Amino acid sequence: xxxxxxxxxxxxxxxxxxxxxxxxxxxxxxxxxxxxxxxxxxxxxxxxxxxxxxxxxxxxxxxxxxxxxxxxxxxxxxxxxxxxxxxxxxxxxxxxxxxxxxxxxxxxxxxxxxxxxxxxxxxxxxxxxxxxxxxxxxxxxxxxxxxxxxxxxxxxxxxxxxxxxxxxxxxxxxxxxxxxxxxxxxxxxxxxxxxxxxxxxxxxxxxxxxxxxxxxxxxxxxxxxxxxxxxxxxxxx
Amino acid sequence: xxxxxxxxxxxxxxxxxxxxxxxxxxxxxxxxxxxxxxxxxxxxxxxxxxxxxxxxxxxxxxxxxxxxxxxxxxxxxxxxxxxxxxxxxxxxxxxxxxxxxxxxxxxxxxxxxxxxxxxxxxxxxxxxxxxxxxxxxxxxxxxxxxxxxxxxxxxxxxxxxxxxxxxxxxxxxxxxxxxxxxxxxxxxxxxxxxxxxxxxxxxxxxxxxxxxxxxxxxxxxxxxxxxxxxxxxxxxx
Numbered sequence: 312x313x314x315x316x317x318x319x320x321x322x323x324x325x326x327x328x329x330x331x332x333x334x335x336x337x338x339x340x341x342x343x344x345x346x347x348x349x350x351x352x353x354x355x356x357x358x359x360x361x362x363x364x365x366x367x368x369x370x371x372x373x374x375x376x377x378x379x380x381x382x383x384x385x386x387x388x389x390x391x392x393x394x395x396x397x398x399x400x401x402x403x404x405x406x407x408x409x410x411x412x413x414x415x416x417x418x419x420x421x422x423x424x425x426x427x428x429x430x431x432x433x434x435x436x437x438x439x440x441x442x443x444x445x446x447x448x449x450x451x452x453x454x455x456x457x458x459x460x461x462x463x464x465x466x467x468x469x470x471x472x473x474x475x476x477x478x479x480x481x482x483x484x485x486x487x488x489x490x491x492x493x494x495x496x497x498x499x500x501x502x503x504x505x506x507x508x509x510x511x512x513x514x515x516x517x518x519x520x521x522x523x524x525x526x527x528x529x530x531x532x533x534x535x536x537x538x539x540x541x542x543x544x545x546x547x548x
Numbered sequence: 549x550x551x552x553x554x555x556x557x558x559x560x561x562x563x564x565x566x567x568x569x570x571x572x573x574x575x576x577x578x579x580x581x582x583x584x585x586x587x588x589x590x591x592x593x594x595x596x597x598x599x600x601x602x603x604x605x606x607x608x609x610x611x612x613x614x615x616x617x618x619x620x621x622x623x624x625x626x627x628x629x630x631x632x633x634x635x636x637x638x639x640x641x642x643x644x645x646x647x648x649x650x651x652x653x654x655x656x657x658x659x660x661x662x663x664x665x666x667x668x669x670x671x672x673x674x675x676x677x678x679x680x681x682x683x684x685x686x687x688x689x690x691x692x693x694x695x696x697x698x699x700x701x702x703x704x705x706x707x708x709x710x711x712x713x714x715x716x717x718x719x720x721x722x723x724x725x726x727x728x729x730x731x732x733x734x735x736x737x738x739x740x741x742x743x744x745x746x747x748x749x750x751x752x753x754x755x756x757x758x759x760x761x762x763x764x765x766x767x768x769x770x771x772x773x774x775x776x777x778x779x780x781x782x783x784x785x
Contacts, residue, residue, distance in 0.1 A: 440695075442687065442689065445686065446757060446759045446760075447706040447707055447708065447757065448706075448707040448733045448734045448736075448737075449682065449686070449704050449705065449706060449707065450679065450704070450705055450707050450736075450748070451703050451704060451705075452679065452703050452704075452705050452748050453703065456747050456748050456749070457745045457746065457747055457748070458677075458736065458740055458745065458746040458747075458748060459703070461732070461733050461734070461736070461737040461740065462699075462704070462733075463733075464733060466688050466689050466690065466696070467686050467687070467688060467689075467699070468686065468687055468688075468689050469684040469685075469686060470684055470685040470686065470687050471684065495698070496685045496698050496699075496700075496701060497685045497698070499685075499687075499695065499698070500685075500698040503695055503698065508694045508695065509694065509695045510693050510694055510695075511687070511689045511693050511694070511695060512693070516760055516762040516763075517762055520683060520684065522683045523683075523753055525753040525754055525770070526753075528769050528770060528773045529766050529769060531769065532765050532766060532768065532769030533762070533765060536765050
């Protein structure tokens with residue numbers, strides 16, 4: 312039984328690959344800034360007690376102007392790397408927070424159902440992340456554009472967010488990572504390195520991260536095709 | 549200077565992940581079977597001398613009923629694995645074929661421009677494939693759903709088709725692979741294993757493979773958003 316879920320939304324990245332003057336979290340998707348989609352979803356989940364949005368230091372004011380008045384939402388400035396930003400967000404949560412969901416602000420299409428599954432798995436396992444099987448062949452390429460090796464694809468998963476963790480254990484991993492200057496690719500890689508096994512639960516091919524201009528076209532198409540209520544099959548713990 | 553380009557389109561797969569009664573190559577995309585998009589593109593390229601479509605043995609007749617009357621197109625039945633099917637297609641090409649492009653029938657959104665780039669690179673290097681940088685974090689997951697390791701993403705590319713090769717060298721790789729029962733993930737992996745370096749040229753995030761139902765939504769959105777002529781910037785060798 313999960314009493315309370317803290318949420319950290321990472322929105323401090325600059326998204327240089329979008330070729331846009333505005334941060335990708337604030338690009339409009341079907342008329343609404345990308346970040347608002349996940350923010351609204353989390354505010355509608357009753358067990359969510361606190362949401363910390365980590366914005367770029369120069370965009371804290373702009374971010375605040377977008378966010379609805381909700382006593383649970385705090386906006387803080389991020390740090391140099393994504394990991395520094397997430398840590399800044401995590402430190403804002405109450406020390407008795409049981410579970411925390413760390414989410415990318417640039418992933419607007421997450422569904423409540425997947426959050427429930429992750430919370431359920433993380434409350435048993437300590438850490439749960441969404442993943443989908445990789446579709447394409449992957450190769451390692453050297454600096455000259457030549458193939459170095461072809462990856463074995465059988466057990467490779469594309470990892471998404473939100474990633475849900477036991478709050479105290481994730482904080483311990485972050486403290487040690489800071490002390491040792493260890494940088495991971497995502498939050499789970501810190502948990503894997505310092506705390507132990509992380510379980511992968513089925514992700515959703517629709518839960519894309521807005522990274523390149525093509526992703527906006529994809530996200531709008533998914534929104535248009537969405538017939539089911541994102542709150543369908545609501546069964547909380 | 550490339551005189552002639554042979555093409556093999558692999559369309560023998562069953563596509564079980566589509567949850568559809570029809571093979572994914574024949575699913576309708578904006579009213580037209582998926583495979584027709586790449587087939588039509590290749591028939592419009594003047595240097596293409598021969599196109600071999602490799603169909604599932606039970607679908608050769610159906611495939612033939614779709615394909616336009618064009619003396620350059622041959623349809624042959626495929627084998628057990630994708631690799632067997634591609635080899636069946638390759639054997640249909642004239643022995644003096646200079647370069648061959650091997651393409652997945654389930655990738656409808658390729659552009660002539662990318663084919664030109666690949667042909668140019670392959671005529672110098674012997675083998676050229678399209679790739680795009682991987683966006684998501686990738687993890688290896690064990691049979692219990694637990695993370696085994698997080699991949700280093702810096703130099704990982706998602707590999708697409710068409711893959712373009714020196715025909716004689718690719719045939720030599722296939723002959724040796726058959727003799728040694730060596731199976732690769734894609735055609736380039738055989739070339740890498742037996743012949744030497746393969747160069748990666750910039751792919752296109754739009755050039756997706758129709759693998760799951762979400763991919764049809766994405767492909768239709770890309771088709772709708774396509775403003776440029778797919779034959780724009782036509783500069784053949």
